Amino acid sequence: MTLSSLPNVAQAQAPGLPRRAGLGLKSEHLAEVLATLPDIGFFEVHAENYMVAGGPFHHYLGLIREQYPLSLHGVGLSIGGEGPLNQDHLARLAVLIERYQPQSFSEHLAWSSHGPVFLNDLLPLAYDDAALKRVCEHIDQVQTTLKRRMLLENPSTYLQFQRSTLDETDFISEVIRRTGCGLLLDVNNVYVSCINHQQDPLAYLDALPLHAVGEIHLAGFAEDSDSLGDRLLIDDHGAPIDNAVWHLYQQALQRVGPVATLIERDNDVPALHVLQAEVQQADQHLLAVAVHS
Amino acid sequence: MNLQEDFAKALLAPDQPCPDGLFSNNGADPASRFAVYRNNVHSSLINALLDSYPVTRQLVGDGFFRAMAGLYVQAYPPTSPLLNEYGSDLADFIQGFAPAATVPYLADIARLERLRVNAYHAADTPVADPQAVINQLQQLPSLGSVSLQLHPSVATLQSNYAVVALWAAHQTTDSVASLDPWHGQSALVLRNGLEVEVFCIDAGCVTFINSLNNAWPLEMAVAYALDASSEFDLHQCLGLLISHRAITHIKVQP
Structure with missing residues (x-):
């Protein structure tokens, strides 16, 4: 098995994301990407940034889309919210998906809206039966409206709820079993959460429904400390991918085989070639596991 | 709970x-x-x-x-x-x-910057070719039956401060020799292709553009503009709109 070497345009129209490394599309890199068409497996964008009527965002995404497979990643649907899903927002997602025909759509196991207020962060939820029912209903609604299977991303969290009656991994497994959605395995989130909650990342990984992984995310974190002076990792997408996360990624690949892998960088965005080096590193791991599988 | x-x-x-x-x-x-x-x-x-x-x-x-x-x-x-x-x-x-x-001019600078954001993301309505607009306007028997449709990005701002000069002074690293923030200016904001542009326009031009945006026919827009400023220069204002691709459509009522 080899990594895809199809011409860009054919690859851009393939049905699924390639089993290659992709990159989060940043406006800083648009001109260089379009001028040089670097060998990157796919691009991912945040859906909300493109919920505008027109202008340069759509212009450039249209050009990118002609050349590359696309993953559309939502950050504002609030699937874990106590309230109903925002119908307008869901309708806007449907319009974007119709327009750009992305190979993948994903969202988070988190909430970000409460009542009329949008808090612009991926907030944690208590894992109990009521939440499980609600999240499954929301995902059913998303998949029905968008007429496609979505991927659900495991969260990074900084604290836990006394009300929780289920482990996060059991909660995710049950959501995936009931809704048929896929898993967006964010390896950085696994690492961040496990360090923050004193869990073994590998045990957490093994407890996830890995058969459902449709994409992997890799990113960097920031270091902080809590009131006891213990390590508190912040999922800030503002640093190179940590060696511990690369190592965990290899462990994940051994379990799931080669799967589309995104390099995410949203803060302190460096030059394109710096991120391309991480893309190449991920591609090498993907190639290694493809050869051995 | x-x-x-x-x-x-x-x-x-x-x-x-x-x-x-x-x-x-x-x-x-x-x-x-x-x-x-x-x-x-x-x-x-x-x-x-x-x-x-x-x-x-x-x-x-x-x-x-x-x-x-x-x-x-x-x-x-x-x-x-x-x-x-x-x-x-x-x-x-x-x-x-x-x-x-x-x-005191901070709020108006913020207003101008908001218009720029709005223009940046405004809908991609196709614009009329500038030469075609000129030809069509020149062949009109009168202004009475004509409506001009402007690009959705087009907006104006009237200020008691020199908003355009103040904003422009922060687009360059060159030092600005003399800038009197206390004389009023009006701004036209539009998106020409992919670029958002900002111009200083006079009170008549502001009224003219706002009237067109409110769907008034060309003749009424000119009357309102002259009302706002007797020095309103239709050719200059139209020229600005045409050359910066701000006109999407000319509608002539039969």
């Missing part, structure tokens, strides 16, 4: 304790971890405002802007996941924000 209600309220109120029912596996004070979420919410929203209002920030400095934006975030958190639209009424907040009163 409504978990997310308490959580959301405490996120937006920095002086409120962290909600009940939270813990850390290592026994750390949950407040020290809740602070991460609170900081994420505040800093991400303040950063969204920084992105939309770069000159407003330059005029008061980063620290002042962040403090002001922080108060705005607490008072008016977003009500939509579309952060491109967040802070569309920041100028009104600035207008009533006493510590900013020493920079």
Whole structure:
């Protein structure tokens, strides 16, 4: 098995994301990407940034889309919210998906809206039966409206709820079993959460429904400390991918085989070639596991 | 108890304790971890405002802007996941924000920057070819039956301050020799292709453009413009709109 070497345009129209490394599309890199068409497996964008009527965002995404497979990643649907899903927002997602025909759509196991207020962060939820029912209903609604299977991303969290009656991994497994959605395995989130909650990342990984992984995310974190002076990792997408996360990624690949892998960088965005080096590193791991599988 | 209600309220109120029912596996004070979420919410929203209002920030400095934006975030958190639209009424907040009163033109600069953001994301309505517009206008028997449709990005701003000059002075690193902020200016904002452009226009041109945007026929728009300023120059104003591709359609009533 080899990594895809199809011409860009054919690859851009393939049905699924390639089993290659992709990159989060940043406006800083648009001109260089379009001028040089670097060998990157796919691009991912945040859906909300493109919920505008027109202008340069759509212009450039249209050009990118002609050349590359696309993953559309939502950050504002609030699937874990106590309230109903925002119908307008869901309708806007449907319009974007119709327009750009992305190979993948994903969202988070988190909430970000409460009542009329949008808090612009991926907030944690208590894992109990009521939440499980609600999240499954929301995902059913998303998949029905968008007429496609979505991927659900495991969260990074900084604290836990006394009300929780289920482990996060059991909660995710049950959501995936009931809704048929896929898993967006964010390896950085696994690492961040496990360090923050004193869990073994590998045990957490093994407890996830890995058969459902449709994409992997890799990113960097920031270091902080809590009131006891213990390590508190912040999922800030503002640093190179940590060696511990690369190592965990290899462990994940051994379990799931080669799967589309995104390099995410949203803060302190460096030059394109710096991120391309991480893309190449991920591609090498993907190639290694493809050869051995 | 409504978990997310308490959580959301405490996120937006920095002086409120962290909600009940939270813990850390290592026994750390949950407040020290809740602070991460609170900081994420505040800093991400303040950063969204920084992105939309770069000159407003330059005029008061980063620290002042962040403090002001922080108060705005607490008072008016977003009500939509579309952060491109967040802070569309920041100028009104600035207008009533006493510590900013020493920079009286700050609110109007924020208004201008908002128009620029709006223009940047405005719909991609196809524009008429400039030469075709000129030819068509020249062949008109009279103005009475004609309507001009402007690109959705086109907007104006009237100010008692030199908003266009102040804004332009912050687009270059060259020092600006003399800038009198106290003489009133009006701005035209539009998107020409992919570029948002800002022009200084006179009161008549403002009225003319606003009249066209309010669907008045060309003849009425000219009358209103002359009413606003007897020096209104139709050729100059139309020339500006045509050459910067701001006219999408000419409609002639039979």
